[in-house]
Amino acid sequence: MKTRLGCLSNKSDSCSDFSEISPPGLKRSTKHPKLSTDEVTKWADSFDVLLSNKYGLAMFRAFLKTEYSDENIEFWLTCEDYKRIKSPVKLVSKANKIYMEFIDVQAPREVNIDFRTRQETRQKLLEPTSSSLNEVQAKVYSLMEKDSYPRFLRSKIYQELLNRTQMHCQRKSV
Incomplete structure (x- = not known):
């Protein structure tokens, strides 16, 4: 670098x-x-x-x-890609990958979010839609924008x- x-x-x-x-x-x-x-x-x-x-x-x-702290921009970009997925099967697969990589406690590229947001996101991803990550993505965006x-x-x-x-x-x- x-x-x-x-x-x-x-x-x-x-x-x-x-x-x-x-x-x-x-x-x-x-x-x-x-x-x-x-x-x-x-x-x-x-x-x-x-x-x-x-x-x-x-x-x-x-x-x-x-x-x-590049996990923040990588997460945000990954969420942008996630929103474009049309297939329900691919949505479930991608949601699980995103959760394991960025959201889960001790995830390899864990983003800095509060407990409530993490729990709500986990619940939403049990039956994922293209908007399931909107709230957590907005929080990460806001963190990057303000900090x-x-x-x-x-x-x-x-x-x-x-x-x-x-x-x-x-x-x-x-």
Whole structure:
């Protein structure tokens, strides 16, 4: 991770090329996208704007990994996928997997939720519907929005990316 994000501290002119700082797992095309200052600045407008931008989401994921709390975004994204499942059989299977991975006490990627929410979610997942995880997903979203997102905006990862895009734009206009 440090190696992939290490270019942020370099004086490279091409650091606005997202490929140099993209986290592992982000699909890369042959032509690497350039991030504009405007695009990166918009991530600070709202948490929804950040999550709706694939590069913003990737940077937020990378940031959460540095804080050892990436289970939150992974859970939220998994819930988004879960809502799109149409087959009742697949819904039951996916609900069980999500519960065992993220919700159960001592789950490998346990999200930070209160006892009441955990119990209510467990009950809802006995007969899962596409909306069974909405409440717990909303709580995790709120936690990220109120806690992780402001720290991301103040983080070295975000601030240096923003500075790099601004410096790159200034060099181009000179």
